[in-house]
Amino acid sequence: MAHNIFKGLGIALITPFTLNGEIDYKALKRLIEYQLTNGADFLCILATTGEAPCLSKQEKDEITVFIKELVGGRVPILKYCGGNNTAAVVEEIKTTDWSGIDGVLSICPYYNKPSQEGLYQHFKAIAEASPLPVVLYNVPGRTGVNMKAETTVRLAKDFPNIVAVKEASGSLEQIDEIIKNKPDNFDVISGDDALTFSMVASGAAGVISVIGNALPKEFSRMIRLEFNGEYEPARKIHHMFTELYSLLFVDGNPAGCKALLNDMGMIENVLRLPLVPTTITTKQKMAELLKDLRY
Numbered sequence: 001m002a003h004n005i006f007k008g009l010g011i012a013l014i015t016p017f018t019l020n021g022e023i024d025y026k027a028l029k030r031l032i033e034y035q036l037t038n039g040a041d042f043l044c045i046l047a048t049t050g051e052a053p054c055l056s057k058q059e060k061d062e063i064t065v066f067i068k069e070l071v072g073g074r075v076p077i078l079k080y081c082g083g084n085n086t087a088a089v090v091e092e093i094k095t096t097d098w099s100g101i102d103g104v105l106s107i108c109p110y111y112n113k114p115s116q117e118g119l120y121q122h123f124k125a126i127a128e129a130s131p132l133p134v135v136l137y138n139v140p141g142r143t144g145v146n147m148k149a150e151t152t153v154r155l156a157k158d159f160p161n162i163v164a165v166k167e168a169s170g171s172l173e174q175i176d177e178i179i180k181n182k183p184d185n186f187d188v189i190s191g192d193d194a195l196t197f198s199m200v201a202s203g204a205a206g207v208i209s210v211i212g213n214a215l216p217k218e219f220s221r222m223i224r225l226e227f228n229g230e231y232e233p234a235r236k237i238h239h240m241f242t243e244l245y246s247l248l249f250v251d252g253n254p255a256g257c258k259a260l261l262n263d264m265g266m267i268e269n270v271l272r273l274p275l276v277p278t279t280i281t282t283k284q285k286m287a288e289l290l291k292d293l294r295y
Contacts, residue, residue, distance in 0.1 A: 002133045004163035004187040005076050006103060008041030008227075009220040010208040012049035014254045015063065016267040023059060025066060027267045031213070032070055034266070039220030040075060043067065044208045047080035047105060048142065049254045054272035068100035076102035078135060078208075084109035086122045090129045103133045105166065105208075110143035116151045127159035134161055139168040139191060149177035156186035166191040166208050172198055179203040193219075194245040197238035200226045210253055211241065214260040218293065240293060247286050251278040259283045263290055 016027035032043070045067055046052045046060055055063070064079065071077060079101045083089045086109070093104065106126050108119055127134055136155065140146040146169055155162050167175050168191030175195075178188050179202055187205035190196040196207040200223055212219045218237060225234035248256035255271060255278040262269035263286065269277050277283075 002161045002163050003185045004133070004135075004205060006042050006044075006078055006135060006164060006189060006206065006208075007187070008206045009039055009212050009216060009223055010042045010044050010078065010189065010206060011035050011040050011212045011216065012044050012047060012208050012210050013067075014213050014257055014261070014267075015046075015050045015052075015055065016258075016261075017270040017272065019268050019270060021270065021272065023063065024268065028063075028066065029070060031261070031266055032067065035212070035216045036071075036074055038217040039224075040212065040216050041206065041220070042076040042078060042102075043071065044078045044105060045080065047107075047137075048139075049210050049213075049257065050080075051254065051272055051275065052080060054275070064101075073100075078103045078105050080105045080107075080137075082107035082109075082137065084112050086125050089122075090125050093126065093129045093131075098132055101132065103135055103163070104130050105135045105137055107137040107139065108143045108145055108147050110145070113145045116148055119145070119147050119151055120155060123155050123162065124159065127155070127162050130161060132161075133163040134159075135189065136162060136165040137168075137191065138165055141168070141170070146174075149174050149181070152178050153181045156182050160185065163187065164189050164205065167199070167204075168192045170195065172202070175199055175204070176202055193241070193248070197222065197226070197234065201231065210257050211244065211248060213254075213257050214264060214266075215241075215293065244286065244289050244293070247282055247289070251276075251282055256282065256286065260286050260290065263287045 016024040018024045138147040164187040190199040190207040222237040259278040261267045
């Protein structure tokens with residue numbers, strides 16, 4: 001039976017661009033090495049934070065090969081493959097080279113707003129086609145549809161290769177219900193940096209984090225402390241991040257995270273349209289917070 005290996009601090013990896021808009025592989029290498037030496041437990045690649053909707057198929061293939069070679073099995077890699085046309089997602093799963101990848105992250109279909117039964121059938125088709133463990137991704141704020149706890153639990157019980165859900169519903173009540181009723185081989189992963197402290201305290205297995213791109217050492221320490229039952233020091237770290245959480249997302253994701261990494265000298269502050277860099281005011285506020293955070 002498949003089990004979930006995506007635990008602890010997962011990084012929702014950004015895609016750095018050069019000033020002329022090309023993929024910046026030097027910066028990507030620097031970023032990944034920085035994350036792996038500072039506590040990242042796994043990488044989540046080519047999803048929303050990676051600006052995947054604005055990358056060509058060729059770019060995505062090249063990034064995948066580059067990351068696989070660079071990581072070289074040091075940590076698991078979870079790769080995004082999802083959409084709102086079930087047949088097209090299944091076809092993509094069947095025709096993708098999954099060597100060197102450890103799992104598939106797949107989002108609830110967006111825009112066409114399926115029913116709970118539609119969500120179930122969509123993920124059933126994906127689970128049956130996937131040669132790898134599947135992590136469901138529930139993010140109503142982006143998709144316009146919320147996968148209810150009972151649907152998630154039903155999928156977890158019916159398909160042993162569905163090993164986790166990245167939950168970004170924002171509802172701790174819903175998350176708690178999944179954790180209470182899920183089978184043993186299935187985990188809940190936080191999809192929301194600001195709720196990670198509470199979710200891990202309730203039994204979540206980790207996070208797929210945006211803030212982890214820039215501050216993996218601090219964020220992974222918070223999670224490790226919680227895993228050890230040391231909630232007081234973990235809470236202190238969580239509270240240090242409180243202001244940063246909201247600033248990171250105020251102008252969209254990954255605009256905030258890229259501004260932060262730019263302040264740290266890691267990347268150019270470049271995004272692809274329709275996304276644009278964060279406002280100067282937000283960037284300045286984050287730069288001030290960063291100084292305090294990095295003592």
